[in-house]
Amino acid sequence: MSTVIGRQAAAKSTQGNDGAIGGHSAARILVVEDDYFIAMEIEATLVAAGYEVVGIAATAAEAAEMAGAHHPDMAVMDIRLREGPDGIDAAIELFKVMGIRSLFATAHEDAETRRRAAVAKPLGWLAKPFSPPSLREAVRTAIAQLR
Numbered sequence: 001m002s003t004v005i006g007r008q009a010a011a012k013s014t015q016g017n018d019g020a021i022g023g024h025s026a027a028r029i030l031v032v033e034d035d036y037f038i039a040m041e042i043e044a045t046l047v048a049a050g051y052e053v054v055g056i057a058a059t060a061a062e063a064a065e066m067a068g069a070h071h072p073d074m075a076v077m078d079i080r081l082r083e084g085p086d087g088i089d090a091a092i093e094l095f096k097v098m099g100i101r102s103l104f105a106t107a108h109e110d111a112e113t114r115r116r117a118a119v120a121k122p123l124g125w126l127a128k129p130f131s132p133p134s135l136r137e138a139v140r141t142a143i144a145q146l147r
Helices: 036-048 060-070 087-098 111-120 132-146
Strands: 028-032 052-057 074-077 101-106 124-127
Touching (some): 028 060, 036 052, 036 132, 060 087, 074 087, 087 101, 124 132
Parallel strands (some): 028 052, 074 101, 101 124
16 A cells, blocks of 8 residues: 555644644644554544644555654554554654654554564553544643653
8 A cells, every 4th residue: 555645634623632742733643554444543533633644654664754754743653564564663763763752553562562662662552442532542641741
């Protein structure tokens, strides 16, 4: 799948947002998820909560490219990605190269996975399946760590 940027990514939300960071009116978030429908659900939830989704990446390579182009404040990162490096490798690269930290949204959160991901200084872990309210709360908590 090539880079997918949802229709809502550029939309401005009219709802309030407590997630402003570094001079942005809303926290800028990169979604890294290879399941199209889950990615669209994440995007819709975040936009409705007042965040700016800068794009959706389905692979680690797309995540690095989009992060370099759009400079998000954080990423919502799945671990199992389509082709190539996994989400942990992507999160480590985003953190080491650009200082971008990730909230892992995944069904894979065993001790070994958490150990591998520690290098990326995760903002948190959100177990799949998750609800829109739990996603909003996890992102709100993650953003509070960035302030």
